[in-house]
Amino acid sequence: MELRRTIKYESDRVKGFGREVMRVPGCEQLEHCIQCGTCSGLCPLSIFMDHTPRQVMELTRSDFKNEVLQSTTIWLCASCYACTVECPKQIRITDIMYELKQRAIHEGFYPKRFPIPVLAQEFYKMSHKRGRVTENFLATVMFLKTNIPAALGMWRLGLNLLIRGRFPLKLEGIKRKDELVRMMAVVDKLSIDALNNDHQNGGHGGRHNGAH
């Protein structure tokens, strides 16, 4: 029988983490969370999470950044919004989950071959490069990067899609790719100054510019 010592000290908190997350519009309501558990009760994925959505809300509010960003919860969230519409304090739980996903990706808080953040980043890269996403290519890249045996196991699905015409063989893309490049460059340039200044004034800033 293995014993595990679990205790949290004030030094385990990353002071200010909760406040920063709450800067997203609507997420300031997190202050009012009464830990009723409606979110976890409704969430179809909560039974697979190491911390239920309610627990993640409390950990976030209490500044336990490491525990939150390392939890499986934020990746399991399928953003179905069932929690958000029922929350009696109107906390935008799904938006907080997105915010936490962004931070986890930005700071590298996930196991190396974990499919979900890998998928998100591949999606990001493909949509940046080509302006559109070709699902089958994206899924293939994701599998090859995370789980080659599983990738091989998908052969039947791939074949079935192919014979039914649901497996495009050409990559989709927009014509004016340069537009997208210029637009994103503007965001990169502006984000750092303007949005960080906005931080000082208590407004929202989306300061995560891109993935690794």
Place this chain on the structure above:
Amino acid sequence: MDKVNGNHDVRIGFYVCQCGHNIAAMVDCAELAKYVGQLPNVVLSRDYKYMCSDPGQELIQKDIKEFGLNRIVVASCSPLLHEHTFRSAVEAGGLNPFFFHMVNIREHVSWVHTDRAEATAKARALARAAIRRVAHHRALEVKKVPVHPDVLVVGGGIAGIHAALTLAKAGKKVYLVEREPSIGGHMAKFDKTFPTLDCAACILTPKMSEVGSHPNITLWSHSEVVKMDGYVGNYTVKIKRKPRYINEDLCTGCQECISHCVYKEPKFHDDFNEGLGKRKPVYIPFPQATPQVVLIDPEVCLNFKRGVLTDKCKKPCVEACGDRKAIDFKQKEELKEIKVGTIIVATGFQTFDVGRMPQYGYGRYPNVYTALEVERLVNASGPTAGDVILRDGCHPKSIGIIHCVGSRDKNTNRWCSRVCCMYSMKLAHLLKEHTEAEIYNFYIDIRAPGKGYEEFYDKLLEEGVHFIRGRVGEVTDWAFIPEEEGKLVIRVEDTLAGVVRRIPVDMVVLATGLEPQADAQDVRRLFNMSCGSEGFFLERHPKLAPVNTFTDGVYLAGCCQSPKDIPDSVAQAGAAAAEAMVLIDKGHIEQEPNTAFVVEAECSGCKSCIPLCPYTAITLNEGSKKAVINEALCKGCGTCVAACPSGSIVQNLFDDEEVFSEIQGVLAYD
């Protein structure tokens, strides 16, 4: 010396109070007194340690006589504290109390400054202002308005009943007006009350009976207030008595008419039993109704079509009534007018409409009930004689009680309804007694603050009722495992155990919250009251005046002010009755004479002031075509004074000369 107000000199006595260190620490009182002493019209100027003390007050009285003073100014604390004290002292000294003026150099100067020189300078300016102002003060009389001794109590629930009985026993004549055909309110529907598990009817009906028979109480049930006019001590109220089609004085409550009705079986929606039972067109709301009189529902009685008498029915009811001749199909609505001095509003609450939360399945799944429906279900005099049999005919073996339905929720009502945790526990106990089922209470917090309440919670835990801390998001009927098939499933996070659970139950009970009645806004306008942001009637002060309103003479009691349990409703009812008795027994009201009046010669009859008055105190005199202000209603807010285009409205204690001279004093204009 200046000559003001005609022939006599103005002779002012000025007093600076040190208030111990409160003022003296920041304001140089001796210097202030010396400065004021050399201002025009000031006969004497003193500084003193505690002016409000007995010696301080006696000093004023002595000085008035000795020095022939005719104006007094005291520079000390806030008028809210001691204006009354000093006015009484001045009056005791033989002077009209309104020749007194008070300057606040504590809250307005000493307590908000850190620099002594600046503080003293400000105190000097304020004192200068006061000296100039008080010269213009006139002698005023406190108005005495007589109070009519009768009382109107609106609402015949437990709060209204208790208030009416308290007043009646004190010898006051009470009119008790109730909208429903019987008094008793929501409490009459309950089975047992928490935490004692007293039978609600057993403790309520003796009081109802007393109301019905007390000589000092005029009970008008099936009636509504339609208009209130007048002012504190003198209200004229119009009450509409809706037709029962039964002569109340002749009906003995034998109910023969009901058994002989052409409808052999009851067919119509029974409101009292929350729709779980049925009744006939002629009915009595419940067996212990007071007055013990039946009534006829014109919406469903065959004799009426769309409320109009048609004479289609053979009327076996009339025949059954026989010599009593109590049935009168020609009865019409009656308008009554009464005069009362005080009014107690005890109109109660309504329960949250569960239709606003479709996710709990009420209406969609037959075995989802509201708490009030369950009260009728477990009640021995209810539609099933206390047998807990569900709409689909089954007896439940497992029951889920969901707390906080329509409470503590920004999507519906934000407040906590205060009684639901306790009544949910009570229902859990009653249901366990009646069914031996597994019972689960799903809660966010257990609120058990009253006397004996926590002990009641202990008792429930001993009985094996499951308490799961987790707010329920939805009730569904889809099964994940075979054991759930055919049941209602509650999926909830057991937050204390830290695990998500699926619990199949046969019956779901929704602990609906309390909210203001649907017509609360109309009622509050009727009685010139305010509502808070949530819609409950607004009390004058949440801590120190919970049963008073901002309208003198109108009081609140019970759940119409905020959700509360029976002990608190009764306590508030007693408090409201006491407040009413304060006015009645004193016999008159004293009004601060800071009212406004119209100088008729200067009024142009433009009527601009009339709609502006928040207290509806101004009317147009049809004869002279000039505006007239009712002194008793006027609260001295000053709106009409400022608005009048011809400047013909003057306000006592705040007329132009008084105000302008104060401004000049502060600015040290000469």
Place this chain on the structure above:
Amino acid sequence: MKYSYFPGCSLKGTGRAYEESLLPVLKVLGVELEELDDWNCCGATAYMAVDEVKACVMASRNLAIAEKAGHKELLAPCSACYLVLNKTKHYLHESPVVEAVVQKALRQANLSYSGNTPVRHPLDVLVNNVGIEEIKKHVKHPLKGLKVAPYYGCQIVRPYATFDDQYNPTTMDRLLEAIGCTMVTYPLKTRCCGGSLTGTLPEPGLLCSYILLKEAITRGADLIATVCPLCQFNLDCYRDKMVGRWGNETIPDPRNKDARVPVGPYLDIPVVFFTQLIGLAFGLSEKELGLQRGFAPMRKPACAQPQPAAA
């Protein structure tokens, strides 16, 4: 009626049948669509997981192109695209700082955003603009006897319930009843299908989709009608995996409630787009509507045999 049309990446890939069935149906009803010039990916749920502001920029480019196209409204059939575009509109309204960055970025493409173009879903347009009565006029073969489980998914009713009730939407129910179908009481009509988790984390993802299929079967549905390409994919394309994991679970026999049968064989219940059903009722051919692209052939009950269109 003319609308700007935003297909989204899925409708060109795994969700081809949605576009294939939507366009002819709208044509029959006189609704014209103009595909957005050089539209880009909306970002869906994945992009928002990486960078919020850039996600807004991606979505806003489409909104700005739609404004430039000049039609009054933008039609977005894919539920995720529909939600992302609407969410971006709300977001820009709430956060002036982000809006300023987005406007500046859009200027790089000679575009600007005013927020005046509503984003609509085909269900909304069909029922509320075209109208049920008009649709009934074009029904040649009412799908009588076909029992349908209406599956709305989560993104079109949450978090913004713009055209239907959040807990119990009925737009698709009314629409399919108008073409003759019998709707099955389906309590899971807005429960999540698992989204992209079916591919990345099969254990939870497939379970979400499996629950939906199992309940539809238990309720006696002949098929499931969907509005979202990802939902259709999840319910349609992983049947073999579901049979593998849960095929031996038992359900009450749909023909005889007292008996229990293994669910496996029933998992080939067809999953179609609602537009395909409407197309069938209008007399369009199965091939035209892309019905052959589903993994499970559509079973027709004996009393409802929509005939392929005569040319």
